Amino acid sequence: MDTPATKFHALKSPRGVEKAPVPPHPLDAANPLSRAFFAWANKLLAVGNKRQLDPEDMWPLQNANKVAPITAIYARTYHEKKQHLLRAFFSMYGVKLFGIAMMQLFTAACDLYGPAYVLRKVVEAVEQPTFDATYTSLLVLSLYGIQIASAFVKAHMNFLNNVIGMQLSASIRSMLFEKSLRLNGKSKKVKTAGDIANLFSMDVLYIMQFTQNLNLIWIVPLQVAVVLVLIEHLVGWAIFIGLAVVLVILAITALVAVRLGNIQTELFQVKDARMQVLNEMFGAIQIVKFNAWEEKFLDKLTELRASEIKIIWKFWRQYLVLVVFMFSTPVLVTITVFATYTLWMHDLLTVATVFSTLALFKSLQEALIQLPMVIMSTVRCLVSVKRINEVLLMDECDPSNVQTPQSNPTLKEKYAVDRTVVAIDHGAFGWDDTEPFFSDLNLTIQEGQLVVVHGAVGQGKSSLCSIFLGEMEKYAGSVFVGGSVAYFSQQPWIQNATIRDNILFGKPFDEAKYADVVRACALTKDLDSFPLAIALKSARVSLARACYSDADIFVLDAPLAAVDAIVSSEIFTNCILGLLRHKTVILVTHNPDIINSPYVNRSFLIQDGKVTDVAQAHSTPSSPSSSVAPLRARPGYWNGSADDSYASDLIMELPKQKKTVEEKQAELATAPPSDEVSGRLIDAEGRAEGRVSKAVVVKYLRAIGGWPAVSAMVLMSILVEGLRLASDMWLSHWSNQGNRLSDDEFRDSTNTNLTIYTILVAASCAATVLQMGSVVVCSVRGAKSLFANMLASVSAAPISFFDTNPIGRLLNRFGDDIIQVDLVIATTFSPILTEVASVLSRLVTTIVIIQWMGIIVLPLMFIYFRLGSYFLAPLREINRIVKITRSPLLSLVSEGIDGSTTIRAFGQHYLHRFYTLHHVAIEEFCSANFVGYATNQWFALRVDLISSSVVFALLMGIVVMHNSVSSGLVGLVITYGLTIPMSLNGLVNIWAQLETALIAPERLNEYISLPEEGKRHTDMDSSAWPTKGEVVFDAVSYRYKDTDPLVLKEVSFTVHGGEKIGIVGRTGAGKSSLMMSLFRMNDVAAGSIRIDGVDIATLGLKHLRSQLAIIPQNPVLFKGTLRSYLDPFDEFDDAALWLALTKVQLADRVSKDKLDGAVDENGDNFSVGERQMLCMARALLRQAKIVVLDEATAAIDHETDQLLQRVLRTEFASSTVLSIAHRLDTVLDSDRIVVLDHGELVQYDKPAALVAKGSGIFYELVTEGGYMDKVPTVV
Missing domain, CATH: 3.40.50.300 (P-loop containing nucleotide triphosphate hydrolases)
Known part of the structure; x- marks a missing residue:
């Protein structure tokens, strides 16, 4: 029901829709141990490794995650918090967020235990003349236990965080959809359907990402502060020099963040403009093709895309600055601190000090690496919150524009005397804030009357209909509508659904009633002989929808304009004078025969903003002629019982069809689902199976520059990791000299060691810049190529492609998938190159130093990679399902906005039905996301357990081999070992993200490979x-699709x-x-057409x-x-x-x-x-x-x-x-x-x-x- 303040709704299920029994959610039936290990996801992962997962395999949402109740609570909180999205979020989820914050604090402390304490104690133990194996073993066991506990807490924290983000995004999308169906005409001019679709696809995503990374906003600065304090205990006041470097860099990054925010706003604006043009182009693609305007739109879109690419370059330049500073900050601080410690403080670097400091700096680096993401996420979120809030606060259609018996019982009593059901009293109306279009308007319509509205073009016939519907702004007077309304718009609105579903419009199916409506609207022939692509576009489907609603008042805006005289006569006779004989009908028409018909009770002429009630020329039927012949006397308006046979008489007058409606329905019911006669025009969205194919990867690599570009990026990554490894090895060598050289000799070598270390670090930073820069350059090149190729391919696709693919699906490809190649692939491709090189170099270095550790580490790595393979197989399909279930959301949004006037006209119940349809679509989307969240944490937990075992094995190896390894190498091995859990977890996660991101090129290539409708140019002048x-048709046969019957048969003239x-x-x-x-x-299927x-x-x-x-x-x-x-x-x-x-x-x-x-x-x-x-x-x-x-x-x-x-x-x-x-x-x-x-x-x-x-x-x-x-x- 409506929440009085917010106007948002909590609905259960649309009327006429039966719900199938919902199986229990596996999480609800899971025992504590299963919950702890995410073992309740085992069954689905096993299925995903045996066959391709389908949307039906996704678990239905638990009651706690159902969209309707969550949206109702959030909407109410949103209003209470003065209509601020983030305040409402914090208010609604405050307790859970606090719990997550405590979990985050615990895991952060666990992450610091190893580098801050265990590393230093183990190195000091190795340097002691007498090695205490028991103490060191207990120390290693304590680290292992803490890492295990942290793994469980982290997995459940991330899962809970993701679910909260999912709930928030679902609530905001629901609020946006409901708002979009209530926007008035003035608001729609400001925010088009394309704009709102963009908010749905990207802005909500950015807010969700912010909430999922919320804890990083405070934990990263806290980690930085704690790490600096711990380093201060190791190197004394030298850390303050390093702190000064950190503060300078943070100030620079803050300025960069502000610039990124401004660039993000620019990018949104250009993207909105591009999506709007695409929405217009696809929405009128037949007109575009008739007029050969593809190039016009391509030029416009190419120009907008060029502007977008310029802004993307600006974005990446600023982002590179941010990344460079984040990567270089730890090493700059390390050099500064060690230089101060050795040159100014004249202290000696010990192995324990060096590697404890180095490990802490690596922790600092991991924290700072997340800072660009935190800044970007926050900036994007704030921009998106502002954009969404603008829509949520826009003007709506005012329900008080029209008074009803329920809202105004006084008017009900006033008009009940003479059975008035529609009345306008001294009304003034307009479309904007300018002078009224209608002034001092007065009219009444009695129950059961047939009223025609006519006038010249542009005089306001449709505007008068809008007054009855409450769509036109009321400046003065009152409007009363005393019953339910059905509306036929001058430009008919059709849903992407079956013909039957379009007609039923959510009402229960009544076979006899349905047959009567189909006959009365002259649709029987359409069902029998038309290709459904034509039948569904028929305005009569919209008319049938209105008739089936069984409303009290019918507002029909020119329903007979698009049909021939015979069909017009059939509809007027059988539908308006027959099926609707007991209803109040307001009919807009230009037909003079209908306007002057003796069966019309009232005739309103609209001219120069005035509505004149024109007296009818005939009071009794004499010899009706023209397009309404043969007409019968309109039956009594309030007494239906005496004339119930009238409708059946009229229906019997229809010519006998080859097949009855019932026979046609039987055909529809028994036809295979994929066949067009099933009544559904829209093809199911295709998706690939298994891993992203080699062909897709090769095509994408060609788009970004081919093998030379890929080789350059790989070599850059190897160079980066090689320089990092060299700098770490040199630091180990430098610190280990303290055990061999005297103090004076060690001090004398400081300048040399520091200089070499600085050169290696500087070279590593420079290589990082080049590596990241090369990835960005290649990524943008690929994005430009893929967009241009897809745009050219789609614009040249045959018209049948657009008939079977809804606009929402096309916008999803040009929206979300393009964003993936614009901004996401680069942010995953670069880290994966870095992580692969990093993991390999550290494992190889560790095994080279402690050779026999390979016996333990390599089997664990084998288990790790097998586990990764087992996880990635279903994950690919889950990610594809997420994308597939996303398209219907955008289609429903586009469809709902286009038909919002019609939906509102039919009444609140129909609005509620669309709200619920949207809830169902969101729940399907969220269900796939929920499965993804669960399986991701299933894998993350197991990887953390494996990597903790790797660390445990390495440290126990040091305990066993402490006599044969120098303390410097011990420090290096432990430092590398402590980074293995994050590296291994990150490696598969980033790989999964890359595979997910590569689904976008896969989906784009599907559209790039579309067949062309034909060559566009010839050499003829x-x-x-x-x-x-001169036009010659020579034995022309024609069909719309290869599987369709011929619609033209050997036509020659x-x-x-x-x-x-x-x-x-x-x-x-x-x-x-x-x-x-x-x-x-x-x-043509046969024959030829010749022109001159x-x-x-x-x-x-x-x-x-x-x-x-x-x-x-x-x-x-x-x-x-x-x-x-x-x-x-x-x-x-x-x-x-x-x-x-x-x-x-x-x-x-x-x-x-x-x-x-x-x-x-x-x-x-x-x-x-x-x-x-x-x-x-x-x-x-x-x-x-x-x-x-x-x-x-x-x-x-x-x-x-x-x-x-x-x-x-x-x-x-x-x-x-x-x-x-x-x-x-x-x-x-x-x-x-x-x-x-x-x-x-x-x-x-x-x-x-x-x-x-x-x-x-x-x-x-x-x-x-x-x-x-x-x-x-x-x-």
């Missing part, structure tokens, strides 16, 4: 073709240059398919499509300026642009903002009709020899339609015009008519000649549509 515009051809046919006849074949959206004698199959797609012009049924505008939309390639001057706008009567509409006026995302600041006219203006500018109109006048009124028909006749007099028509009156003046039926050409002649035959499909269409009286005037 585009200005020399076409010249006449010739269009002479300059002819005006109308293309007609009943729904599903193949009209749009004819257009798709002309634009080569798919190659040239087979279009031989032409490049850009060459072909750029010479054609199309005015589509669903106009799409892209965010930018009016100028950039009309003239994307800067081909025309302002005079030409104004002339085109004038011809379509839009010059006055845009004169206020001129040509550089903003076009919002999806063109939301223009009405659908205005968008259609802008498309016409763009076509006028191109003056193509062949122009295709795909029901281009469906969304405009008849006066504007007549204007545009005149424009077409005059401006395109010499062009060939192919006009697909649902309203026959728009093509009756055509030179010839193409008549299609079930994909076949059945008639092709002049309109008058076709009518004169007295039979045939065209004659039937003209007769049934009531256009017969118009044909003679045309002839």
Whole structure:
């Protein structure tokens, strides 16, 4: 239920969704020993080593991790803490965070026990004349016990930390999603769907990483302070010189951190802009391809990517500075301290002092190495918190815009007297803070009335619908809606789901009701004969969704505009006058026959911001004609019992179909899930199996520079480790001289030893810079190459690829996966090179010094690598599942934001349903993450136990061999031994991170390898073709996919240059398919299409499509300026642009903002009709020899339609015009008519000649549509 302050929700399950029994979570059934060792994850790891893990193998979340209750608590805390995300986090998790902090403190103390105490005591024991084996053995055993205890505490601390971060990210994502569904129009202009998707994918991740690394913020400075104090006990006041060096470096790193924060903000802004353009491009990819605009978008995206790469370079430069200082700080401090200790304090370096100090400095280095990550994580988090908070505090749709019987019982009583269900009283409304669009608006609608809303383009018909829905801001007056609402938007919103799920919209399935709705909305043919890719895009699916909801009030914004006259008549008769006969219907239409129909109770004309209640011309049905014939008297509005047979009569009037709805449903139910007839258009996201393939790795290595670049990085890493080893060996040699030389000789050698040590250390630091720099250079080169190749490949993919891959999935590849190659791979590739070299050099050095230790160490290493192999096999699949379950989240976000108006219109329950769907998607994502957290700590614990055993074996080896090894080498072996646990754990973890990061290139390569829809360019001079515009279809057969049935079957006809051809046919006849074949959206299955004698199959797609012009049924505008939309390639001057706008009567509409006026995302600041006219203006500018109109006048009124028909006749007099028509009156003046039926050409002649035959499909269409009286005037 709603929390009153936060408006966020705790929901259980969407209505109509049955939950399968949930098996118990293995952690719930685990005994204490199993919990301690993470043994409850054994079964899943065993399965993962036998076969590929699937999402179904992931454990369902425990109740404590369920998203809904956690989000409700966090949202409430967020409000209590003055809407601050981090304050709410600390308040909610304070007790747990304190416990984790104590665990962190314990493990930090354990980590210092070895270098701070054990090392010095063992070296001193070896230097004693009499070696105390018992004391030393007990010392070694104590270290072993402490390391074992630390391993258990650390594993459980990290697991708990990860789970808390997971819970927080789930809560923030839920809050963001719920907020995005409530944003008003003004807020959506500020934050687009792409912006919010970016917050979901990256910003939430950065906050989660911060919370998971939270303890490092305080433990790293504390470790530094403690280590400095311990070193002070060893070298005295010399440490203060070293401390001064540390403070100077910390000041520098603080400045670098500030710069990194600013760079991070810049990077987010550019990435947001890039994702927004991608979102627009993929959302309207068909329009992009029709107009051959791929290059326009590629240029724009390439420009944004170039800006992004510049910022990434800035980021890496600052990051390198940070890393260099972090790596060099310990060695600089070491040199400074030893120089002060020997040259100024004139003390002698002993082995115990040198290696205890060196071990502590290495601890200091490990702490400081984490500092850049802590700084980056904190900076990213603070930036992301600000960005997310901006969205969470944005304006929402105000529920008080509309009063309901529940919210205002007084108005309910007032309007109940005359059965008023919709009323506006002295209302003033607008879309922004400017002057109202409607002023002093008054109207009432009674229960059961059929009300039509009409008016010219851009007058506010859709805006009036928005008032009823509460979407338009109310400045004055009141709006009352006395019942549940169902809404059909002018641009239908369809979910990426089956047709049935789209219609049910979460309601339980009622077979009889479903069949009635499908028939009434004229969808039976669609289910029977259409490819589902077309059926699902049908506006009638949205209409069926509204009808199935069984609401009280139906707000239908132009549902009949996109269908032909016959289907329009069927829907009006069977749906609006039949199925909805007892409902209140508000219908937006341009159709004069419906507007003047005697069955319409009220008619509202919108003109100049005024709504006029126009009196109906007829009070009784006389001889209804035209597109609504044959109509019946609308039944009684409140008494349904007497006319219950009316609906069945209407349904019986429908022509008999080949298959019933029930038969079609049976087919859908029994078809294989992968088959398109299953009703689901979206393909499952593919993923590879096993380790990242060699081919992927090779491709990535080529992208970063090939084997020369890889060889350079490897050699640099070997050089770095070699210089580090040389400096440590020299330090051992230097300190060991104290046992052989007199004090004076030892002091005399100090300058030489210090100079050589300084040179080696400086060379090591320089090599580190070069090694890290080479990795960064190669990484950025690879990122640039992969992005460019994927963008080029996806933009050239066939349209079927976009039909079966949701936008969220594409954005995930261009968002998260690109981030991985931009920033993550470099931060894993460099450390893995370093760690591999480090572990090998230290193990080899140790075994060379104590040879027989290889007998113990090598078997332990074998176990370690076998364990790593056993762990990595399932981990790869878990990481892939994490990425796969992430895509539906982004798809749902994009889908939900696009359809938020429709979802809200249907009522709170439908909003709750989407909240719950999002919770389910998050829980699937979190479930995979939880498995990853558990298995990671399963492995980390076992590696720590093995590495502790390695250290124990080394130290016991020293106890046994103390007489045969010098104290200097003993110190070196112990120093190296103490670093082995962290190195071994880090090695596999970094390797796992690298494999995980390499999944990103693997996924990018999948899209880089997409098949192209065809070559884009040809050598032919585009200005020399076409010249006449002659189009010849020669036995053309066409299908959308190789597995689809033919939608065009051996169609042959010739269009002479300059002819005006109308293309007609009943729904599903193949009209749009004819257009798709002309634009080569798919190659023809048989036959050929020739334009001016040239087979279009031989032409490049850009060459072909750029010479054609199309005015589509669903106009799409892209965010930018009016100028950039009309003239994307800067081909025309302002005079030409104004002339085109004038011809379509839009010059006055845009004169206020001129040509550089903003076009919002999806063109939301223009009405659908205005968008259609802008498309016409763009076509006028191109003056193509062949122009295709795909029901281009469906969304405009008849006066504007007549204007545009005149424009077409005059401006395109010499062009060939192919006009697909649902309203026959728009093509009756055509030179010839193409008549299609079930994909076949059945008639092709002049309109008058076709009518004169007295039979045939065209004659039937003209007769049934009531256009017969118009044909003679045309002839």
